[in-house]
Amino acid sequence: MSKHHTSPEDEPRGDEGIVNLDFEQTFPHVFWTSGWGVDDEYPGGFRYKVFSIRYEPSGDFEVVLVHESRDGYKTEMQRWSVPADGFDASAEMVQMLEQEFHVTFDRVDVSDIRTFEDFEARSRQLGWEVY
Numbered sequence: 355m356s357k358h359h360t361s362p363e364d365e366p367r368g369d370e371g372i373v374n375l376d377f378e379q380t381f382p383h384v385f386w387t388s389g390w391g392v393d394d395e396y397p398g399g400f401r402y403k404v405f406s407i408r409y410e411p412s413g414d415f416e417v418v419l420v421h422e423s424r425d426g427y428k429t430e431m432q433r434w435s436v437p438a439d440g441f442d443a444s445a446e447m448v449q450m451l452e453q454e455f456h457v458t459f460d461r462v463d464v465s466d467i468r469t470f471e472d473f474e475a476r477s478r479q480l481g482w483e484v485y
Contacts, residue, residue: 372418372430373405375473382464382473383408383415383441386448388457390424399424401457402431404448406441408465413438419447 375382386404393400403420415436422428436444448459462480467473477484 372420372428373407373416375407375470377468377470377473379410381408381410382406382467384444385462385464386459387462388451388455388459391455391457393455396423402451402455402459403428404444404451404459406436406444415441415444417444417447419451 373382374380383406385406386402388402390399390401392398401422403422404417405420406415406417408415415438416433417436418433419431420428421431445461448461452458464473464476467476474484
């Protein structure tokens with residue numbers, strides 16, 4: 355897997371619009387955020403975020419991998435769909451990223467969240483911004 359996505363249609367952006375939750379058919383599931391790493395290309399630092407959303411009633415998932423540079427620019431690296439019984443492969447992918455880029459991910463399970471209000475409250479507890 356390449357670390358840096360260079361597709362010309364991708365513009366750096368914030369987290370907004372990367373995943374959309376409507377709390378009717380799409381719900382948050384598990385989010386991972388890596389610690390900061392450095393390399394020759396990003397001497398100021400970079401980290402990864404992995405967002406997973408759950409589709410109801412199917413139970414299938416969508417997973418999004420995002421690269422963030424220290425200056426706040428975020429680039430969607432990859433997006434894929436996962437059947438309900440295949441979600442564990444996402445955790446394996448996170449472990450591979452940890453090894454390849456020498457970062458450690460924090461895992462936050464938000465699969466119990468059913469409303470925007472609950473998601474907003476949990477996000478504030480974690481220090482996240484919600485749009």
